[in-house]
Amino acid sequence: MKHATRLYLVLAIVTVIAAIAVPLTVYRSGSTALPPWAAFVRPGQLSSAHAFLEGKCESCHTPNRGIQAETCIACHVSAPQLLVKPATAFHANVEECAGCHVEHQGNSVRPTRMDHGVLEKIAARGKDHPTALDCQSCHTPRDKHQGYFGKECASCHLATSWKISGFLHPSPRSTECSQCHKPPPSHYMMHFDMMDKMITGEKEARVEQCFSCHQTDSFSNIKGVGMVKVH
Numbered sequence: 240m241k242h243a244t245r246l247y248l249v250l251a252i253v254t255v256i257a258a259i260a261v262p263l264t265v266y267r268s269g270s271t272a273l274p275p276w277a278a279f280v281r282p283g284q285l286s287s288a289h290a291f292l293e294g295k296c297e298s299c300h301t302p303n304r305g306i307q308a309e310t311c312i313a314c315h316v317s318a319p320q321l322l323v324k325p326a327t328a329f330h331a332n333v334e335e336c337a338g339c340h341v342e343h344q345g346n347s348v349r350p351t352r353m354d355h356g357v358l359e360k361i362a363a364r365g366k367d368h369p370t371a372l373d374c375q376s377c378h379t380p381r382d383k384h385q386g387y388f389g390k391e392c393a394s395c396h397l398a399t400s401w402k403i404s405g406f407l408h409p410s411p412r413s414t415e416c417s418q419c420h421k422p423p424p425s426h427y428m429m430h431f432d433m434m435d436k437m438i439t440g441e442k443e444a445r446v447e448q449c450f451s452c453h454q455t456d457s458f459s460n461i462k463g464v465g466m467v468k469v470h
């Protein structure tokens with residue numbers, strides 16, 4: 240490499256580092272005015288919902304303070320759809336937004352990324368002793384087990400995914416289906432004798448004998464019949 244080339248290379252690298260580091264430092268501490276290099280500093284495009292705030296960085300970034308909940312709340316006071324769902328009802332009095340609401344990920348990404356750690360952090364700050372999150376208080380509607388497995392979701396589940404790695408469903412030859420699955424109310428009505436037993440030809444089957452009529456992939460997949468469209 241020629242001497243001059245090397246010099247230009249060093250200069251170029253220094254310029255790039257400065258262009259990233261200086262504004263980032265200023266922005267972390269908060270700046271009073273929108274500097275001309277703002278568009279360059281911006282870590283990525285805003286979400287489509289917030290695209291209208293392009294160039295109005297201050298609407299979310301408070302000088303010297305960074306991202307503050309009050310700024311978000313100013314525009315998002317009422318969100319009734321959040322309050323009617325147990326899982327998101329905490330929005331009624333949450334004092335932090337960043338962490339779960341990300342930005343600058345581009346306009347095709349929803350600016351929401353659930354992080355249970357933020358909830359734990361907020362709980363730990365409260366007067367009550369920090370306790371483990373009460374999964375059930377938020378997730379009862381998602382209880383796939385219809386109460387059969389109890390309220391301690393965390394004894395089997397992590398907060399990262401409802402899937403449990405390594406879980407393999409009991410064999411389709413199991414006769415214990417009814418220990419883990421509840422039948423729909425229609426199975427205790429005339430519908431069971433008139434329809435379900437007729438469809439399957441299982442005239443002797445009792446309701447608890449799910450295995451006589453059902454497969455393990457979907458309850459709509461009926462043995463010997465195939466997918467049955469349910470009302």
Ligand code: HEC
Nearest residue numbers: 288289298299306310311312314315336337340349350351
């Ligand atoms: C100047 C007003 C304004 C500010 C400030 C603002 N928003 Fe928004 N936000 C909107 C509007 C308008 C929408 C689009 C309409 C809607 O969904 O309510 C939106 C949409 C959203 C959505 C839904 C996006 C989607 O499509 O899923 C979330 C989440 C959100 N904002 C969170 C925040 C958070 C967190 C902050 C603070 C960092 C914030 N907003 C700051 C006005 C604002």
Ligand code: HEC
Nearest residue numbers: 308311312315318327333334335336339351353354357358
């Ligand atoms: C612990 C994580 C968490 C915190 C903290 C949090 N949110 Fe949310 N928020 C969510 C999740 C998850 C959703 C998506 C709910 C859904 O899709 O049903 C959401 C949805 C929203 C929506 C509605 C988006 C839409 O698509 O309609 C708005 C607005 C919003 N949050 C604003 C805020 C504001 C403002 C704050 C701070 C005061 C805040 N959130 C704090 C997790 C959080």
Ligand code: HEC
Nearest residue numbers: 266267277280281282289292294295296299306338341342
């Ligand atoms: C809708 C609200 C919103 C607007 C408008 C917005 N930002 Fe942000 N920005 C955020 C949030 C929230 C974060 C926190 C990082 C994260 O969790 O995604 C952030 C993070 C950043 C960061 C990383 C450093 C830090 O403070 O964490 C920079 C730099 C930044 N924004 C620059 C800008 C610039 C420049 C603009 C204007 C062109 C802008 N932002 C407009 C919400 C916004």
Ligand code: HEC
Nearest residue numbers: 326327329353372373374377392393396397398399400401
């Ligand atoms: C204060 C309410 C709240 C509590 C407490 C809570 N969660 Fe959540 N959880 C949410 C919200 C909001 C979401 C995202 C939206 C949704 O899936 O409803 C979520 C999502 C999840 C997901 C899906 C994650 C994904 O990306 O697919 C799992 C798994 C989960 N929670 C498990 C748990 C477990 C286990 C506990 C107890 C240790 C717990 N949660 C406690 C509110 C809560």
Ligand code: HEC
Nearest residue numbers: 375378379381382383388389390391392395401402403406
């Ligand atoms: C005794 C252990 C156990 C307990 C307790 C438990 N689960 Fe599960 N759960 C499982 C197993 C095993 C699966 C199947 C996981 C798989 O397919 O990877 C599952 C699956 C799920 C799924 C569906 C995953 C999917 O996408 O198919 C949801 C949602 C769920 N559980 C919610 C809950 C909730 C909410 C609670 C607490 C009220 C809870 N679970 C308590 C063992 C448990």
Ligand code: HEC
Nearest residue numbers: 417420421422435438441444445446447448449452458469
């Ligand atoms: C005699 C055969 C038979 C037995 C035994 C039986 N089912 Fe069914 N089940 C059916 C048929 C046929 C359908 C579809 C038509 C209908 O909805 O009634 C059905 C439908 C269902 C559905 C509704 C599927 C959906 O997507 O809504 C569920 C859930 C279900 N059964 C669970 C069970 C469980 C759990 C057991 C055991 C405790 C059981 N069944 C026992 C024949 C049976």
Ligand code: HEC
Nearest residue numbers: 383409410411413415416419449450453454455456457458
């Ligand atoms: C030890 C408990 C256990 C037994 C026994 C069991 N299952 Fe399951 N089954 C689960 C769990 C956990 C899941 C995953 C969570 C969910 O989707 O309900 C599941 C899921 C299913 C699903 C998928 C449900 C859906 O909506 O996607 C079907 C269908 C099913 N089981 C049928 C059966 C049948 C038929 C039998 C008997 C041959 C049986 N299961 C025995 C625990 C059990």
